[in-house]
Amino acid sequence: MQLLQLTLTDFRNYKRCVWNPTSPFVILHGENGSGKTNLLEALSLLAPGRGLHGASSAHFCREGAHNWGISASLKKGEHVFRLATGTAPSNTKRRVFLVEGEPVRSQSDVASLYACVWLVPRMDRLLSDNAAHRRRFLDRLVVALFPDHAQQLAAHERSVMSRNRILATQPSQKTWLSSVEDSISRHAVAITDARLTFLERMKNSAITTPGFPEIDLQLDCLLAQELQRHSALKVEDWLRDNLQKTRTDDQQRGGTRYGAHRADFSLNDTTHGIRGALASSGQQKIMLLSLLLAHAHCVQEGWGDAPFLLLDEPLVHLDEPHRQALMTNILERKMPSFLTGTDAGLFAPLKSSADFVHVKNGFLHPEAP
Amino acid sequence: MWSSPEIEALIARLARLPGFGPRSARRAALALLQEPETRLKPLVEAMQNAARHSHTCPQCGNLDTQMPCIICTDPARDQSIICVVETVGDLWALERAGVHKGLYQVLGGTLSALSGFGPDDLNIRGMMERIAAGHVHEVVLALGTTVDGATTAHWLQSQLVEAGVVISRLGQGVPMGGALEVMDDGTLAAALTARRILEP
Ligand SMILES: Nc1ncnc2c1ncn2[C@@H]1O[C@H](COP(=O)(O)OP(=O)(O)OP(=O)(O)O)[C@@H](O)[C@H]1O
Ligand SMILES: [Mg+2]
Numbered sequence: 001m002q003l004l005q006l007t008l009t010d011f012r013n014y015k016r017c018v019w020n021p022t023s024p025f026v027i028l029h030g031e032n033g034s035g036k037t038n039l040l041e042a043l044s045l046l047a048p049g050r051g052l053h054g055a056s057s058a059h060f061c062r063e064g065a066h067n068w069g070i071s072a073s074l075k076k077g078e079h080v081f082r083l084a085t086g087t088a089p090s091n092t093k094r095r096v097f098l099v100e101g102e103p104v105r106s107q108s109d110v111a112s113l114y115a116c117v118w119l120v121p122r123m124d125r126l127l128s129d130n131a132a133h134r135r136r137f138l139d140r141l142v143v144a145l146f147p148d149h150a151q152q153l154a155a156h157e158r159s160v161m162s163r164n165r166i167l168a169t170q171p172s173q174k175t176w177l178s179s180v181e182d183s184i185s186r187h188a189v190a191i192t193d194a195r196l197t198f199l200e201r202m203k204n205s206a207i208t209t210p211g212f213p214e215i216d217l218q219l220d221c222l223l224a225q226e227l228q229r230h231s232a233l234k235v236e237d238w239l240r241d242n243l244q245k246t247r248t249d250d251q252q253r254g255g256t257r258y259g260a261h262r263a264d265f266s267l268n269d270t271t272h273g274i275r276g277a278l279a280s281s282g283q284q285k286i287m288l289l290s291l292l293l294a295h296a297h298c299v300q301e302g303w304g305d306a307p308f309l310l311l312d313e314p315l316v317h318l319d320e321p322h323r324q325a326l327m328t329n330i331l332e333r334k335m336p337s338f339l340t341g342t343d344a345g346l347f348a349p350l351k352s353s354a355d356f357v358h359v360k361n362g363f364l365h366p367e368a369p
Numbered sequence: 370m371w372s373s374p375e376i377e378a379l380i381a382r383l384a385r386l387p388g389f390g391p392r393s394a395r396r397a398a399l400a401l402l403q404e405p406e407t408r409l410k411p412l413v414e415a416m417q418n419a420a421r422h423s424h425t426c427p428q429c430g431n432l433d434t435q436m437p438c439i440i441c442t443d444p445a446r447d448q449s450i451i452c453v454v455e456t457v458g459d460l461w462a463l464e465r466a467g468v469h470k471g472l473y474q475v476l477g478g479t480l481s482a483l484s485g486f487g488p489d490d491l492n493i494r495g496m497m498e499r500i501a502a503g504h505v506h507e508v509v510l511a512l513g514t515t516v517d518g519a520t521t522a523h524w525l526q527s528q529l530v531e532a533g534v535v536i537s538r539l540g541q542g543v544p545m546g547g548a549l550e551v552m553d554d555g556t557l558a559a560a561l562t563a564r565r566i567l568e569p
């Protein structure tokens with residue numbers, strides 16, 4: 001996939017910006033607060049979801065403006081199309097997606113056209129911190145390979161929230177609870193199945209990434225264990241059963257204990273025998289980069305097109321050999337990537353092949369090659 | 370502002386209709402005002418008539434000017450098969466496709482814990498009475514494939530298991546997250562023809 005043009009209108013600190021990148025590798029450099037991360041966020045928002053900050057739409061609009069929009073012209077193989085997102089003209093609180101100017105019916109339509117994955121400084125301790133963030137990261141990788149996964153996740157989340165609400169407000173509605181639990185079970189099994197299939201694909205397509213350690217990705221999830229032993233229908237029954245049994249408990253705790261939202265994963269460096277959960281910030285970053293590079297390769301194998309790699313401050317925490325290895329890998333594997341940093345000099349190895357863009361106060365200044 | 374408050378009020382009213390935005394509302398208002406005899410007045414009359422005479426059918430929940438509605442009272446329709454839909458819009462979509470020859474039940478919504486629409490809010494009394502009276506052989510659940518639609522279908526199925534009627538569901542072709550109202554006639558017809566009987 002290639003970005004031919006990006007237009008931002010009243011998005012964050014960009015009033016109006018039309019940009020035509022000249023290379024699939026882009027370096028965005030500039031001082032603090034200039035708008036580098038905002039630009040990556042814009043690219044992350046072209047996929048369904050809340051983008052790389054997980055922010056609410058209210059924050060996207062430039063202060064003082066009322067509507068915001070992100071529009072991209074993309075090339076996939078020989079196919080050129082326009083994908084846009086922003087506030088709906090009739091209701092500025094609602095966000096819509098347009099493909100070739102037409103509103104899309106379902107978000108999977110967008111997910112099957114466009115995929116991106118990202119690594120931002122906030123994720124520096126992803127492997128040892130909050131499990132929910134980790135799970136969201138994993139699911140983003142899965143969505144890039146199986147676009148329907150996004151819709152399954154949304155359906156599952158809505159069903160779990162519904163169950164919690166019914167348990168809190170009208171627990172005597174047993175049939176309603178059973179219906180919602182049926183929904184949770186179906187979606188949870190589909191989600192877990194997609195995650196497991198994803199892991200398998202990753203194993204099968206594994207390649208060595210020069211300069212990066214070999215990694216091992218494991219799903220840590222009760223449902224996954226069940227699914228590896230029993231048929232999907234059996235596991236659905238098992239889950240329905242458990243959900244019914246834990247109603248009273250869950251009502252008291254105010255949550256749902258069984259479901260796809262309880263999954264976690266672990267990532268370990270098998271070359272050096274380092275467990276991700278115990279690793280330093282730099283080591284975690286190296287493992288995650290290694291995972292993203294392997295993932296991009298896997299998606300490329302599956303779809304013929306790698307997702308956009310959005311790397312915010314990728315060189316921070318990395319030692320010199322890993323910095324070099326990262327840039328070499330991106331170049332050699334031809335992965336469409338957008339990298340940011342305050343110091344353009346650090347990206348010198350990419351000088352002749354990347355598009356260096358100086359970001360200044362909400363404006364982009366491409367540099368002559 | 371360069372038009373009077375009356376005209377602005379008309380535009381504001383139109384703009385609140387589904388499918389209209391401020392711009393198309395302005396265009397529609399202009400078209401009406403430019404040709405009062407052929408456009409505006411007949412519309413006013415049609416609206417007044419509709420407002421005076423339309424009601425929700427006490428049996429099925431359809432909107433019509435007669436009570437019970439024209440579908441419920443049509444002797445040519447198959448009384449033994451009831452198609453359950455979420456909204457009157459869905460009923461109209463199915464009628465447009467012209468494949469269902471039985472009766473309808475309009476639920477008025479789908480179960481949604483998050484928006485506070487529960488089992489007691491579902492309009493199913495008319496159907497339950499018909500089933501209890503022994504007139505019904507099959508109930509077709511023609512609900513959208515949204516999460517709430519699927520949950521509602523499951524709930525209805527549990528309610529109907531005891532009643533001894535055949536329960537079926539629209540066949541393939543309904544995309545996940547899809548609402549009936551926006552589907553084209555051909556897809557709808559195919560989905561209804563290929564309906565699947567649900568095992569109790
Ligand atoms: N909704 C908004 N309206 C206007 N400005 C905003 C909005 N949201 C964020 N900003 C501003 O955008 C500016 C740029 O933010 P961004 O995170 O992109 O900077 P950056 O170039 O990545 O900086 P750093 O090097 O510090 O990471 C910030 O100064 C912020 O105040
Ligand atoms: Mg930044």
Ligand SMILES: [Zn+2]
Pocket residue numbers: 426427428429430431437438439440441
């Ligand atoms: Zn009727």
